Amino acid sequence: xxxxxxxxxxxxxxxxxxxxxxxxxxxxxxxxxxxxxxxxxxxxxxxxxxxxxxxxxxxxxxxxxxxxxxxxxxxxxxxxxxxxxxxxxxxxxxxxxxxxxxxxxxxxxxxxxxxxxxxxxxxxxxxxxxxxxxxxxxxxxxxxxxxxxxxxxxxxxxxxxxxxxxxxxxxxxxxxxxxxxxxxxxxxxxxxxxxxxxxxxxxxxxxxxxxxxxxxxxxxxxxxxxxxxxxxxxxxxxxxxxxxxxxxxxxxxxxxxxxxxxxxxxxxxxxxxxxxxxxxxxxxxxxxxxxxxxxxxxxxxxxxxxxxxxxxxxxxxxxxxxxxxxxxxxxxxxxxxxxxxxxxxxxxxxxxxxxxxxxxxxxxxxxxxxxxxxxxxxxxxxxxxxxxxxxxxxxxxxxxxxxxxxxxxxxxxxxxxxxxxxxxxxxxxxxxxxxxxxxxxxxxxxxxxxxxxxxxxxxxxxxxxxxxxxxxxxxxxxxxxxxxxxxxxxxxxxxxxx
Ligand code: BES
Ligand code: MN
Ligand code: ZN
Numbered sequence: 004x005x006x007x008x009x010x011x012x013x014x015x016x017x018x019x020x021x022x023x024x025x026x027x028x029x030x031x032x033x034x035x036x037x038x039x040x041x042x043x044x045x046x047x048x049x050x051x052x053x054x055x056x057x058x059x060x061x062x063x064x065x066x067x068x069x070x071x072x073x074x075x076x077x078x079x080x081x082x083x084x085x086x087x088x089x090x091x092x093x094x095x096x097x098x099x100x101x102x103x104x105x106x107x108x109x110x111x112x113x114x115x116x117x118x119x120x121x122x123x124x125x126x127x128x129x130x131x132x133x134x135x136x137x138x139x140x141x142x143x144x145x146x147x148x149x150x151x152x153x154x155x156x157x158x159x160x161x162x163x164x165x166x167x168x169x170x171x172x173x174x175x176x177x178x179x180x181x182x183x184x185x186x187x188x189x190x191x192x193x194x195x196x197x198x199x200x201x202x203x204x205x206x207x208x209x210x211x212x213x214x215x216x217x218x219x220x221x222x223x224x225x226x227x228x229x230x231x232x233x234x235x236x237x238x239x240x241x242x243x244x245x246x247x248x249x250x251x252x253x254x255x256x257x258x259x260x261x262x263x264x265x266x267x268x269x270x271x272x273x274x275x276x277x278x279x280x281x282x283x284x285x286x287x288x289x290x291x292x293x294x295x296x297x298x299x300x301x302x303x304x305x306x307x308x309x310x311x312x313x314x315x316x317x318x319x320x321x322x323x324x325x326x327x328x329x330x331x332x333x334x335x336x337x338x339x340x341x342x343x344x345x346x347x348x349x350x351x352x353x354x355x356x357x358x359x360x361x362x363x364x365x366x367x368x369x370x371x372x373x374x375x376x377x378x379x380x381x382x383x384x385x386x387x388x389x390x391x392x393x394x395x396x397x398x399x400x401x402x403x404x405x406x407x408x409x410x411x412x413x414x415x416x417x418x419x420x421x422x423x424x425x426x427x428x429x430x431x432x433x434x435x436x437x438x439x440x441x442x443x444x445x446x447x448x449x450x451x452x453x454x455x456x457x458x459x460x461x462x463x464x465x466x467x468x469x470x471x472x473x474x475x476x477x478x479x480x481x482x483x484x485x486x487x488x489x490x491x492x493x494x495x496x497x498x499x500x501x
Contacts, residue, residue: 264373299480318356417448
């Protein structure tokens with residue numbers, strides 16, 4: 004299976020399947036050229052009322068003289084002026100789904116020729132490639148040995164030299180990000196009996212073997228030496244040993260300060276002694292999706308060979324009840340020195356992140372971003388469309404919001420103003436690990452902020468966006484696109500504060 008780009012007019016060269024878009028009332032330029040070359044074949048179909056018009060409707064035409072293709076797949080695109088990023092995604096997805104039902108071994112796709120206001124050819128090809136990879140993703144048990152039939156090769160076509168250069172960039176980014184998302188989805192979807200902290204460390208090893216990454220894995224003893232009392236407290240109830248995984252990528256010069264990504268890696272969150280209710284508890288295998296997104300982003304950055312320095316830090320452990328588990332009322336000493344009163348053992352993500360954020364300071368970071376399935380409250384506030392973004396650094400928040408907009412993996416900022424931390428006051432420690440019923444996403448971020456005072460920091464709460472529930476249950480691969488776009492943007496400017 005290969006993906007490529009070329010300058011080509013539809014119908015001029017042999018292909019197993021030619022894929023072109025049709026708008027509700029008119030045709031995109033490439034499809035118009037096909038219509039002209041066939042003496043108005045498509046226009047006649049339109050007159051007969053046979054052209055697909057609704058976005059995502061498809062019509063497969065057999066071989067026809069004048070068109071050098073075994074099949075032609077027409078894809079409805081709706082009204083030209085109503086084409087949005089979501090629709091474009093839906094259109095490419097529908098085309099690829101239909102293609103998979105045919106015997107085509109390769110195809111020629113002209114859908115990047117559609118136009119969305121403000122989006123150039125690089126964007127159109129990138130989004131198309133990402134949609135194709137996403138549609139082709141299916142979870143494969145890592146223990147399964149049988150191989151699936153390879154999907155058809157895709158050739159994305161553009162009209163001229165200027166577009167070709169943009170299309171090449173877009174394709175490279177689309178494939179890198181798509182493959183990063185695939186990895187993130189695989190790790191997220193894996194059951195927690197297989198995807199343990201140790202397994203995550205092994206995955207890191209594989210990644211470091213295949214790419215220029217320096218791996219360090221700290222075990223429990225080493226974390227004890229570092230006095231990571233918060234992380235270790237969460238892990239106490241589990242028989243699986245905790246791991247602190249660090250992967251370092253150096254694509255920039257030695258002196259430039261790295262961006263550090265910290266991903267929550269709770270491989271299963273039962274709530275601990277503050278046990279969660281049973282309904283949908285299986286979904287707490289997804290509580291390591293922050294960690295998985297750090298792996299996915301690192302993979303995308305390696306594939307793109309971005310000229311930046313990047314560090315991924317993954318605190319990984321399980322949160323389970325046990326005779327030795329930490330309990331409500333326990334007071335912990337975190338690596339930072341701050342003491343924490345555990346009022347709810349289910350607010351464990353912030354505990355492991357506290358120590359990981361303290362640890363991050365040793366990399367002298369330009370920026371630290373943590374990614375975590377941190378609060379159910381974020382799902383309530385923003386649903387499954389927007390990732391929650393909280394930061395005390397407005398410049399950084401804007402860069403992340405912009406990156407999300409650009410790649411259509413969007414975040415929405417919640418305030419992190421003084422006052423929200425009030426509820427975290429404790430009579431027995433420097434702070435408590437929960438802050439009451441109100442504004443749960445914000446109090447959680449306020450907690451993290453106490454451990455991230457030494458650098459430019461932002462927090463992404465992906466509780467609503469990392470996976471889908473219900474019939475389409477499965478990891479989404481978000482926010483790998485947002486993070487990779489942010490890093491691409493960083494690589495174009497200089498890394499580090501001015
Ligand atoms: N991993 C959960 C957050 C979560 C819950 C994400 C449901 C997605 C869906 C986190 O560790 C947690 O349990 N948070 C608690 C915090 C509370 C105890 C303050 C929550 O959100 O209920
Ligand atoms: Mn929890
Ligand atoms: Zn959790």
